Amino acid sequence: RQQIADPGWMKAQPTSLLDRSFLEERARSIQMDRAQFPAPATPPDGGTVYLTAADQGGMMVSYIQSNYQGFGSGIVIPGTGISLQNRGRGFTLEKGHPNCVAGGKRPYHTIIPGFVMKEGAPLMGFGVMGAHMQAQGHVQMMVRIIAGHQNPQCAADAPRWYITEDSLLALEKAFSPSIREELQRRGHILAPETPTSVFGGAQLIYRLQDGYCAASDPRKDGQAVGF
Known part of the structure; x- marks a missing residue:
């Protein structure tokens, strides 16, 4: 059934x-001497959706x-x-905690x-989708684009790091062995090999003097479109 x-939408023609x-x-x-029970297919992962848009008048939206x-x-x-979302799970019931659940509170x-x-x-x-990677990904985009003067697509393509919830330092494969060795020498504990999806997915629009530059991360589904 996959x-x-x-017929007008099938990926594989009849x-x-x-x-x-x-x-x-x-x-x-087919094995004639034994029954076969095909394993169920693994559904594709879903997750956060991010989009940004800009018009010819300079108005811009980040959503x-x-x-x-x-x-x-x-x-x-x-x-x-x-x-409806269940972000309320991010509250705590601990009294006096700044994130204690209360009405009218985010x-x-x-x-x-x-x-x-x-x-x-x-x-x-x-935006950089990806749970706790988001804030860390934003920092890396800002450093590369604003401080490093990279164009948005170069910044989105560049290898990323991620500090895990266990305080380990995860690095994408593209980082050189010498960088890994130097980080370990300085006392960082590197995480085991980490899936690319953990490092988030960035989408960006940057205003130029005569238009816009848009970028879409190769790590996730996305597209940069101008019309």
């Missing part, structure tokens, strides 16, 4: 699924959305199919739509 859908070589390949996978856990609160607005969370102004005008709308 391949079968409305002719390829009925091709003799494909059918022979599938037939060879982020996340239900937090799965279907969020599990409460759906009647007639819409929209489930909980601790990692939803951060980034925005940079320059001389009273929007300069950059940006």
